[in-house]
Amino acid sequence: MMYKSFDFTQKIKSRIISLMGIGAILAAVGVVLNLDHTHRIWANVLLNGFFFTAIALGAVFFVVVHVLGESGWHTAIQRIPEAMGQFIPIGGIILLIVAVLGMHDIYHWSHAGHLDKILEGKKGYLNPIFFIVRTVVYLVVWTLLMWKLRQLSLASDHSDDLKLFSRSRIWAGIFIVIFAVTSSASAWDWIMSIDAHWFSTLFGWYIFSGFFVSAVAVIIVLLFVLRRMGYMAHVNDEHFHDLGKYLFGFSIFWAYLWVSQYLLIWYSNIPEETVYFVKRQEDFSVIFFMNVIINFGAPLLMLMSRGAKRRLTWLMVTAIVVFIGHWIDLYVAIMPGVIGQPHFGVLEVGMTVLCLGCFLFIFFRSFAKAPVVPENHPYFKESFEYDNIR
Numbered sequence: 001m002m003y004k005s006f007d008f009t010q011k012i013k014s015r016i017i018s019l020m021g022i023g024a025i026l027a028a029v030g031v032v033l034n035l036d037h038t039h040r041i042w043a044n045v046l047l048n049g050f051f052f053t054a055i056a057l058g059a060v061f062f063v064v065v066h067v068l069g070e071s072g073w074h075t076a077i078q079r080i081p082e083a084m085g086q087f088i089p090i091g092g093i094i095l096l097i098v099a100v101l102g103m104h105d106i107y108h109w110s111h112a113g114h115l116d117k118i119l120e121g122k123k124g125y126l127n128p129i130f131f132i133v134r135t136v137v138y139l140v141v142w143t144l145l146m147w148k149l150r151q152l153s154l155a156s157d158h159s160d161d162l163k164l165f166s167r168s169r170i171w172a173g174i175f176i177v178i179f180a181v182t183s184s185a186s187a188w189d190w191i192m193s194i195d196a197h198w199f200s201t202l203f204g205w206y207i208f209s210g211f212f213v214s215a216v217a218v219i220i221v222l223l224f225v226l227r228r229m230g231y232m233a234h235v236n237d238e239h240f241h242d243l244g245k246y247l248f249g250f251s252i253f254w255a256y257l258w259v260s261q262y263l264l265i266w267y268s269n270i271p272e273e274t275v276y277f278v279k280r281q282e283d284f285s286v287i288f289f290m291n292v293i294i295n296f297g298a299p300l301l302m303l304m305s306r307g308a309k310r311r312l313t314w315l316m317v318t319a320i321v322v323f324i325g326h327w328i329d330l331y332v333a334i335m336p337g338v339i340g341q342p343h344f345g346v347l348e349v350g351m352t353v354l355c356l357g358c359f360l361f362i363f364f365r366s367f368a369k370a371p372v373v374p375e376n377h378p379y380f381k382e383s384f385e386y387d388n389i390r
Contacts, residue, residue: 006231008368016361023354030347042102043338044347048355049098050190051214051330053091054207055359058215059084060146061179067149067172072382073242076235078374080219080226082153083366085146087359092139094355095190099135103128106338109196118197126193138186145175153374160376183208191330194337198276200265206257207333210295213250214326216243217319222363224316231372234384237310241388244309247319248299255296279336287342291332294325327352 034040059081066074103110109119109126119126152168184204192203200206220243226232265273280288302318303309335342374380 004231005371006226006364006368008364012364013361016357016364020354020357020361023350023352023357026346026350027354028350030345030350033345034347037339038102039105040339040343040347042098042105043334044351045094045102046098046106046190047327047330047334048351049091049094051211051327052355052359053088053095054211055215055218056085056087056091057142057179057183058212059219060088060142060149060175061212062215062219063149064172064175064179067168068176070169070379072379073239073386074383075374075377075380076239076383077219077223077232077243078153078377079367079370079372080222081215082150082370083363084215084218084222084359085150086366087362088139088146089143090358090362092143096132096135096139099132103131107131107193107196109193122196126196131189134185134189138182141178141182145171145178149175154370156374156376157371162378165378191333194334195276197272200261200276202257202261206254206261209250209254209257210326210329213247213254214323216246216250217322217326219243220247220312220315220319221323224312226372227312234373236384238386238388239383240312240315241306241309244303244315247315247322248303248309251295251299251303251322255292255300258292258296280332283340284332284336284342287328288332291325291328294321295329298322298325 030044031041062081063074063078063085065071066078098106107126109115109122110128110131112127115123148171149168152164152171156164184207187204187207188199191207192199223232223235223243227235262277265277298321299318302314302321308314308318
């Protein structure tokens with residue numbers, strides 16, 4: 001069976017470029033209006049750079065865990081997360097710019113002449129040079145592993161040699177080991193060190209759960225869009241169901257980690273720990289509790305039934321809610337330690353729309369460079385022969 005390859009038409013390009021243009025104009029206006037508040041500008045660059053890079057990384061993780069688990073069902077949609085992963089180097093450039101140019105506006109520990117006793121004790125790890133080195137290492141390693149996995153996947157389109165699949169499993173194993181360390185370490189560096197006096201041993205897992213469920217949400221939305229364009233008709237209710245289970249299950253997992261982190265700190269009532277949540281509850285109270293309602297309550301109620309997970313339109317609506325919710329989650333993680341008080345205007349909208357447009361452009365361009373399905377994958381046929389337990 002031959003599957004229609006995606007055509008990245010001029011019409012689609014024009015729409016995405018227009019979206020990027022609108023975002024760029026709004027972002028430029030926001031920057032001009034906030035020239036006296038450069039910390040807010042850089043906080044938004046960090047927020048969106050990290051958010052979309054993490055989604056791309058979560059998409060690669062999605063592929064990797066299924067390769068290692070020798071999953072069959074995911075091969076029908078595999079090329080979607082593969083193409084999403086191509087954004088990693090672009091997002092990496094954004095994060096590197098933040099690390100080099102915006103560090104002093106975001107991270108208090110980078111002000112070498114104004115460190116208290118606690119920050120002096122952390123100076124061996126939290127210092128500008130080592131921070132930039134770690135940033136480069138994370139991004140280079142992720143990019144190289146992503147490219148290697150993509151290369152092996154594309155090579156399988158021209159050969160049914162099982163050695164390609166075996167090599168993919170080896171590189172997936174390498175990726176998963178490195179990812180286990182770097183996903184948490186990067187969250188400590190880029191997000192948790194904003195509030196450098198505070199730390200949580202759950203924070204790395206917490207950020208991971210957020211960006212993985214965001215990646216699943218984006219996969220669902222892109223699948224919906226591609227089907228509306230006339231592609232991916234081979235994806236059936238069983239695939240929707242499994243994507244819905246991921247969206248539902250990891251939303252619950254995120255909520256479990258949120259509650260675990262919050263309740264333990266609240267119960268112990270140690271000032272150096274509670275300061276993190278006191279700041280967010282007092283100055284960001286509305287958005288703080290909205291975060292929990294959207295990211296836990298919405299997917300819980302919208303996807304609890306089995307039937308809800310088998311309808312792509314309903315899944316897409318839920319995915320958009322989750323996507324917005326985890327942008328808010330990252331906003332709550334970053335902004336209180338940088339800008340002090342909540343602000344939301346053209347700067348926030350513009351930066352987000354601009355980065356979203358860049359992400360979509362990279363995705364569709366990458367998706368068009370390969371067949372929509374890896375037909376030579378050893379488990380490809382299995383993708384259409386399995387059935388979820390009723």
